[in-house]
Amino acid sequence: MAETFEPGVYKTPVINHCLNCGKHINLAGPADGKDTGPPDDGSLCICIQCGGVMAYDAQGRIRGLTEAEMDNICNDPAAMAHLGQMVQAVRLIPKMN
Numbered sequence: 001m002a003e004t005f006e007p008g009v010y011k012t013p014v015i016n017h018c019l020n021c022g023k024h025i026n027l028a029g030p031a032d033g034k035d036t037g038p039p040d041d042g043s044l045c046i047c048i049q050c051g052g053v054m055a056y057d058a059q060g061r062i063r064g065l066t067e068a069e070m071d072n073i074c075n076d077p078a079a080m081a082h083l084g085q086m087v088q089a090v091r092l093i094p095k096m097n
Contacts, residue, residue, distance in 0.1 A: 008035035016045075016062040020052035025062060042069065044083070051087040 009029035016025040025047065028039045039045070041058040054062045055069060065073075073079045 008033070010038040012056075013060040016060075018047040018050060018052050019054055019062065019064055021047060021050040023047055023049035028056070028060075046086055046090050048090055048093055051091045053083065053087065 009027050012026050012028060017023065018025060025045065028043075028045065030036060039056040039060070041056065043056045045054045045056055045062055046052070047054070053065065055065050057063050073083060
């Protein structure tokens with residue numbers, strides 16, 4: 001996933017669709033604005049349409065979270081709070097346009 005759309009935002013190498021609502025997802029960028037490079041296997045993806053939480057695999061495809069990933073997030077209060085804030089922020093985007 002090396003092609004850059006703009007600084008810190010990367011095009012996915014495959015056409016992805018949200019597993020929840022079907023929204024076309026072809027860009028990935030950091031939620032906190034800090035460019036750490038393209039997503040790795042296990043990097044989270046939040047759908048801009050519905051706020052669904054998924055993850056990227058090693059080939060840049062979107063997949064559902066594994067049970068272990070869900071447990072790790074749910075057992076980490078800081079991660080849960082951060083994820084909740086990111087989902088809430090994403091859900092506000094369509095209302096701002």
